[in-house]
Amino acid sequence: MGIILSVLGIEEPTSYENPQKKILATLYGIQISLAHLLNVLISIFVVVLIILLECGVIPSxxxxxxCRDPLISHKYKGDTITTETLGVLAVLVPLLIITSTELLAHQSFKKINVYTVVFYMQECTVGAVLVLLLTSIAKVIxxxxxxxxFDMCxxxxxxxxTIGEFxxxxxxxxxxKFSYLDLVDASLSFPSGHSSVSWFLGIYLCFVxxxxxxxxxxxxxxxxxxxxxxxxxxxxCSLSRITDRRHHWWDVLAGSILGILVALYYIVVVSEKIKKNDPILRSYSLAEDIPGMQLSRNNLETSSNVTF
Incomplete structure (x- = not known):
């Protein structure tokens, strides 16, 4: 995150710095550590792997x-929510919601902490890419x-x-009529990528x-x-995949479950990091259980003087 914040001209709070991190080089005034380098290399590897899986370079x-299987005999109608549209929404919706929570927390545009917005967006992006990677691997397998x-291929x-013949x-x-990528995609139905990504984002944003x-x-x-x-x-987003005949219902169900499970796991893993990095939550004494539960309880005690 230090590289991202430095590019944006934002100084990362010193309390989060690791004094023992090894600095490998300095580029345009930005200190590059071994951790930063490894993160960049892993990110590039994951993105390239997803592209290879989606483009059919790694064959499924x-x-x-x-013969004449009715389950795969529907007409191709296109996408109500295209992959490009989902990509734009996957960036804009989290950004708008996270910024809105920051605005509501401070009650002022001037007090919005850009570092906090970048932190939550980074966690959201990493989780979404993880879901996309797992989905792409499952599709190929x-x-x-x-x-x-039948209509596309x-x-x-x-x-x-002969009808019923395998x-x-x-x-x-x-x-x-269709490109090579379209024909490859015709056999990558399970699980639904739209469903897995959209439900991960939905659950993660509900948590935030x-x-x-x-x-x-x-x-x-x-x-x-x-x-x-x-x-x-x-x-x-997930139900449109069924009405568009782009996925079977079990593809959408499996994708939704995958997205939700990864979101829940991811929330548990990053909850401690979130409580340490969020300046709003650090000002409260949070319990070790689900983040936000003790916070809501403290507010209720303050406002109503009820002893729990």
């Missing part, structure tokens, strides 16, 4: 199909055909086959909203409103 398992497989061995080998012939938005300061409507936005976007 080739599954056969049953399973190699399940999408509901519109038009396999050569499916022309004169066909192991085939070659897609619809190369004039819960621990950073103090009800006594913003009222009883704002917190549920922000949470509903995050969950609604996740729900719409």
């Amino acid at each position: 398992v080739i599954q056969g199909f049953y 399973v190699g399940e055909h999408r509901p519109h497989f 038009q396999p050569d061995t499916a022309v004169n086959c 066909i192991e080998t085939y070659k897609c012939t619809n190369t004039a 909203i819960h621990i950073r938005t103090i009800t006594i300061n913003v009222g009883y409507v704002m917190k549920p409103f922000l949470i509903s936005i995050a969950l609604t976007l996740s729900l719409v």
Whole structure:
């Protein structure tokens, strides 16, 4: 994070610095440590691996199909929420919600802590990339055909086959209408990447909203409103994959479960780091249980003088 903050011209608080970290070099006034270098190298490796998996450079398992299988005989209709749209939303929605929680916490634009926004965005980005990596690996291992497989691929061995016959080998012939990447993608249905990423983001943002938005300061409507936005976007994004016939329902279910589980694991892992790095939460005495629970309890005690 030190590199990101330095590029933005933000000085990272000295209380978070590790005095024992080894400085390898200084570039344009930015100190580059071994940890920074390893993080950059790992990030590049993960991004390249995801690209290789998604582009078919690393081949997926080739599954056969049953002749005239109705489950993969739907027409290709495109995407209600395209991959590009999801990518934009995956950046803008967390940024807007995290910035909103920072604004609500300080009640002033001038007091917004850019470091805090960058910290939460960094954690969100790392988690989303982890989900995307796991999803891409699962897609390649399973190699399940999408509901519109026949329409997009038009396999050569499916022309004169007997209904119900299992066909192991085939070659897609619809190369004039669809690109190589489209034809590869036609057999990468399980699990749904839209569902896994959107539900990870939804649960993560609900966590951020819960621990950073103090009800006594913003009222009883704002917190549920922000949470509903995050969950609604996740729900719409995942269900659209079924209505578009881009995924089977079990693909969406598996993707949603994957995203939620990674989000829950990620929240548990980073909760201690969040409590140490968030200037708002550091000012409270938090319990060791779920972050935000003791915070809400302290506020309730202060406002109502009720002894728990």
